[in-house]
Amino acid sequence: MLIGRVLGPTEVEVDGAVADLGGPLPRRLVTALLAAEGRPVAEDALAEAVWGTGPPANPGNSLQAYVSRLRRTLGRSALIRAGEGYRLVVDDTDAARFAADVRRGRELLGDERPGEALRRFETALARWRGEAYADLPDTYARTALAELRAVAEEERLAARLATGDAPGAAGELEAAVRAEPYRERRWELLITALYRGGRQAEALAALRRVRSRLADDLGIDPGPALQELEGRLLAQDPGLLLPSRPAPAVRPLSHFFGRAGELAALAELTAHARLVTLVGPGGAGKTRLAIEHAASLGPWFVRLADVREAALVPAAVAAAIGVRGATTTAIATALGERPGLLLLDNCEHVVAAVADLALELLTRCPGLRVLATSRESLAVDGERLLPVTPLPTADAIALLTDRISAVRPGWRPAPAESATLTRLAEALDGIPLALELAAARARVLSLAELLDMLHDRFPALGPVPRGALAPHETLEAAVAWSVDLLGASDRAMLLRLWPYEGGFPLSAVEDDLDALSALVARSVVVADTTVTPTRYRLLEIVRAYCRQRDPDPAGSREQHAAWVRILVEHHAPLLRGDRSAHSIRVLNRELPNLRTAIRHDLEQHPATALRTAGLLEWFWFRGGLVADGLPLLHAALAAAPDAPPTDRARAHLSACMLRYMSGDPLAPDELYAGFEILGDHPDHDGEILAAQGAYYESLYWSFRGDFPRAVAPARRSMAMSTAIGEEWILPAATMSLGAALAGSGEVDEGRRVLARAGAEATALRQGWTAAMSGLLLARALLTASPARPQEAPPSEAATPARQQEAPPSEAATPARPQETPTEAATPARPGEALTVVREALALFDSEDDVGNVLACLHTGAYAMALTGRVDEAARLLVSVRRAAARRGLDLDGADPIRAAGLAELIPPAAFPDTADDEADLPALLSVARANADNTSISAHRGAETGNN
Template identity: 80%
Template structure:
């Protein structure tokens, strides 16, 4: 996307980045083309704009050279030849956006929405960075733009005045009339501000000043607007004062979905408490919920979104209640003992003032109740909070369907569109405002197109329809309202959290609990305190806003990737110790972040990506994450050929494990590639990896049924571990030796070694190794002479330990082995169901259990007849119920 900027020194943004235009002369060329607003500009006109009276001998040649360089930056289609000149096509300009903001701001002001108008005028004027078309001679300046800028400044002051800020705006209006004393609109606003501020004499004096200035300097009388204002002032027309805003008399016209639990809770809370605040993120439907609750109660409704200053809160409440005095004391005196409900809507930007008013009126008006809506609590004594969360999926889809039907008469979603609706509801986090706006866009976009649009940028979903309760015109304005209320430090933290996928823990913000608490309190970050440690996430619309407005997106991605690297370095060494289950759970929760961090590093830091993906070898293996880990490891090895040998070796060994689990018999390629890299023992970390790689090799050959080839690597692993002083490796080495011996004919010795390895692993709190010893012992007990009952006992213990360790792959392997053991005890049909269900669950993870858990000895593959397996295949099994199929039945083993 190309955005032209001419309200100051000329710039072109290409997909959000400022392009290098190559110096002042090419910039003049671009400016002249932008000034033409897409129309062709002849070469002589361009030459005059660039060089004036000092054109070179051959301006055409120089001009073509500039065009050629600019095309490389902006793209050939954007800067095209047109007749005898050139034209520049951009997607938008800051001048066009400025004009649109001013136009819409004036519409809002005319529609008595001064708060929103003020924010739009602020946005419009902030687009100016200097003079319009500053890079061209003065003759190219656009008087219309400068005039519109002056109008915007005046209308901004008018919006402040309409919002009730008469005392505050008076000084700025005095400065404005001094700067341009012949602009009568400024005098009109100044006179009105003085009058509304209770300064009637000063108001009349200002009127006499402008009348004298115009007569003395220009010899003219004031225009019709000032003359009319003069007459109304002298008549003390009450219409000159701000009108009170009435309570909404009816409910909104659209259907209300869900919120049954919230309405019940609100009824209960206001039955026992006198101050209840609905809190939640922008667009979650707090105002609509409050209106639905209060519709039959005839409340005093105070719309605070348009109140720009805390000092104006009492005036807004007084106007809604119908009290003349704009003070809290006057409001409390007028209400007295009257029962009623005061509904204070959108309090977040004036929280302190609202809290102060609420405390006083509740203390003095014993029968009054207050219902507030805010993105943060009022934090006063006695306040009860009711969180308004996004809609659940079913209600969100129902709302979407209802609103789309409104713009597509007769439409009914088919199966494919129903799935897309669910995707839309999820992408918009069930935020009612976002769903409403998305449904409106469905009039001109297909649902799939709309969903695709939401994936890569902040949703441009258009304006809120007339009559809606939302205080903000667009979804972006709703999010911006929340973000702009944050302090600088908290805002900076929020804007750089968008790279986190699927949430984040406290450590992701460097344990800055105060700032994170502020973000949660203000409803821009959602906290899940039902898990330990607590987890936090951004709603997707907030995340999209942060991604778009982050001043340093590259830095934010790098910080996220660095956090992933630190997390893996911290937890990878723990995956074999007594804290391995906790580390597995931590890494499982962070899987989306791991994926995103590694993919970032693949492009920017491939050596780091290789190390991170390799360190996760046991996470991939124990989690059964074959389909996840394989492509990342392969990509990292390809991207980092010059990485340290130990890191490359680890990645190769990890890849060999996953390839084996996937049933790829070429896994030895990576296994021996890793072992070869470790032959020179590059460092102590490499020596540890060599000891581990040796028992991997042993287990590989045992699993392939080539037990004679498995004995030597197991003994090599034991020797290496002892030599380098890393005895913690010995239980796994001994385990691999036991499996090799049992399979190679030394059955009793192999079983003893497996039992010894399991006991040693237990003593070292190596639960995973103890579990694997149990699984391998169960397999050894299924070799002739078979002892299936003992094998089942060993499998069940292994299954419990693997489940505690969150090792999904080996849970499935244990169930696979257990199915054959169960068949040998005579329960063939139950064993068949277990075998089929385990294979299905493994297949969904890219695991081939017949390879990863080979049961080939003693003809076990024939113990479950094919017809029984076929019958079991027709029975659906819930994956979560798989372990129950292995449990004893009727007391039998």
């Protein structure tokens, strides 16, 4: 991209870097071409611009030499031959940007937005670095730009005056009229500034000065504008005072959406409180809400966004209510005891001055009520706050749809666009200003393109339309306004918070409550106090702003990743103990942060990423987070082949569990890969992993239906746990043995061992192992074993000893034939299984183990089908399978025995149409939370127990 700079020594910026033009003569050539603004310039004219009246013998050849060198610097497509001369093509120039800034500033001033106009004029004038086209001896373009610069300076002073800063503007205008005493516009502004500042005598003296200067030096009278001003000054026209901002007596032109609750709350508050402040982030719609409430009340509306200094707040209020004296006393005297509503809009940058003014006016004017909008409270006694939060998704979609329809006549979202519309509303956090600007862009972009604009950068959504109530021209300006009001340390903290996904707790900022409270108070961080611990987050538009302006983004990402590592190291060991439910909930809340930090470490610290992902093995498993955990584990194993052996082995064992849950038949490969690593490195952590891995192996073969193969690993786990002094592993190892025995035909023994495992786990407060023991016990209760022959002991009558000891008469008696003993059949007990599975379900739910909640429901569906409730079982099964599939789980593959049984028990016709079945995980979880006997499983518990 090429940018030409001519408001000073000529420069050309190529892709952000200033190019070396090669000395004064080629720079004059470039300057002459830039002055032509893209039009061709003949060689003769270029030679005159470069050499003046003394060109070389062959200027054409010299020009060609300069052009060749410049093409190598600027690119061939930038400097092209055109007829008998050359043309320079650039993307933009500082002169064009300056002119555009001046034009926009004048528009803003005409729209009575002087604060924004002032900033735009200041931006325009800051582009000047010296004299325009300084490298050319003479050019008309310089004269035109110099005139526009003078106009811009005058308009800047007019904007400053319009913001209410009459004293400051007067000082600058005195210097301006001394510099150019014949520009009557400057005298008009100076006289007006003096009059508005209460210096009427000086204003009249200035009028006499300009009359005298024009008459003495030029022999002319003042122009019409100055003559009209003189008449108004002598008549003390009140219109010379700062005009008030438009009051919202007329409702805004656009439709207002949502906010029914806030409007009701605001009506209730203002009925009893005399000072109410609407607080919330920039762009959330505080001004619009205040106007919707007050439109019928005819308030005095004071737009403070344009007031740059705290000392000017009384003057702005005085102008709004038509009081000539710009003091609090004059305002209070004018208001007296009459009732009225004073609406103070955008107070955050002058909050102390507004608070002092409001307190004094409310004390002295008993009929007055004040409604303020601000990004922080006024902190005045008796103040009532009403937070204005972003719109809910439904209202945000309605607003988007309405505004897009306004720029696309006849448009209604197609089915394919509805989902994109929802994502767009969510991506913009329901911030009305962002939604309005996005809708305006929808005139030239599709919804998908708009959504894509929001990824990883601040949304370039364009300017606010004319007549809008927003005090800032762009969304970025609205966010910058909030950030710039922060102190240096608070701003530094805010800019470091963008890597946090889905929010963060206080510990993420090293428990710096004071700094975080300051950010919350100023509405740049949102605090959710309805949860414990309080959850903090940045709105997405604030995150995007901070990401762009963070001076050390790599450091911020590293700080975030370090916090996640500490979090995981603390909570991972707790996942098997009595605090496992708490740790699962903490990690579930931080799942977006876990993903982000591990991905960061995959790039920067692969071995660390492997350790973190492996330590989360039980979190991935218990949450059924196959789609999250498995890719991260595999990526970390590939990226860190030289990581510590125990970390690699743990990652393989974790991947085994997740691959099994996904129905992958190659899951044992991961298990045995982990065992192979552990065999070479028998440290204590490795011994613990080996003992755990042994019962993982046992459970795997049991779940695959190869129960005899599952017995030995379970016994090995029990022996290893005892040998290494880690008896806390024993309940899980015992549980795996019970499952293996029950499946191997020793059903009664298996049930007894599983019950013992559950009791041991409960005694050790291992809630998850107790729940899993219950699930496996329920499956054992659903397992029946047929009667089978029992091996008979040797006949006592046949032994020689017995024959010698027997009396003669008995010995002579022929022995009776022996009956073959049989082991009694063990029946399935589905009613009892329903009771047990419901208890396991509640335990898994309390442990936040979604995957095994679904596994319990899958087993419960089988139990229900065995009791004859086929239709109910089919409905439950469809919902469970759909919820599991969304999490990457294959419940049928994980429990093939029950799956085969369900296939036999439930005919295809019993399954409902999945298109009509909207049950999802929250509905299924309600089964676990319900205590009444009317849930999908528990409704049948009592009846089925009775039937069996």
